[in-house]
Amino acid sequence: MAFLDRLLSRLEKKTVDRTIDYFWDAILVFSSNRDPVVRMAALAAAKKASRDERASMVKFLRNFASDEDDDLTLLLNQIADEILLRDWTIRDAVVEGLTLAQFDEEFAIALEKFDAGVFRRRFPEIFS
Numbered sequence: 001m002a003f004l005d006r007l008l009s010r011l012e013k014k015t016v017d018r019t020i021d022y023f024w025d026a027i028l029v030f031s032s033n034r035d036p037v038v039r040m041a042a043l044a045a046a047k048k049a050s051r052d053e054r055a056s057m058v059k060f061l062r063n064f065a066s067d068e069d070d071d072l073t074l075l076l077n078q079i080a081d082e083i084l085l086r087d088w089t090i091r092d093a094v095v096e097g098l099t100l101a102q103f104d105e106e107f108a109i110a111l112e113k114f115d116a117g118v119f120r121r122r123f124p125e126i127f128s
Contacts, residue, residue: 021116
């Protein structure tokens with residue numbers, strides 16, 4: 001039983017890490033191109049995250065925003081504020097994922113599969 005618990009814990013950590021990677025890659029792309037669908041993808045990832053993970057995302061997002069120009073600072077703080085609007089549920093995450101799929105199916109599928117590499121494949125120039 002201890003082995004199974006450790007295995008499940010490792011799988012959960014990998015899932016969390018990939019969701020956070022997806023979120024941060026989306027934020028980096030959004031910071032570069034201001035694409036509203038990429039913003040939606042970042043929010044969808046945040047809504048999938050746990051309360052503690054969202055708090056961490058907001059903290060680092062606000063720190064990141066403080067080093068940027070005024071327009072980007074405002075946009076990033078708006079994302080942080082939206083993440084903090086409420087304690088998002090699984091239902092909220094599902095609805096956000098379905099909405100994202102209407103605008104960009106590849107982003108939605110990647111989020112569902114915890115594929116953090118989607119932004120690096122789609123926007124390699126931002127990550128080089």
